Amino acid sequence: MPxxxxxxxxxxYRSPSAAxxxxxxxxxxxxxxxxxxDGRRIKDVRTEFQSIKLYES
Numbered sequence: 001m002p003x004x005x006x007x008x009x010x011x012x013y014r015s016p017s018a019a020x021x022x023x024x025x026x027x028x029x030x031x032x033x034x035x036x037x038d039g040r041r042i043k044d045v046r047t048e049f050q051s052i053k054l055y056e057s
Contacts, residue, residue: 006019006030006034008022008023015030016030016031016034017029017031017033018030020033020034030042031046
């Protein structure tokens with residue numbers, strides 16, 4: 001979702017791991033479990049985003 005939550009069956013979860021746990025009914029590393037449409041894991045998308053320099057000094 002635009003606010004960073006994951007919606008699953010009409011319920012919003014604040015973390016990927018919480019959504020994964022709700023789906024699998026066991027402890028889940030949501031950052032590795034979920035993927036985007038092109039197949040990349042969201043952990044890799046997050047790493048890419050975090051490495052972007054928004055402002056140069």
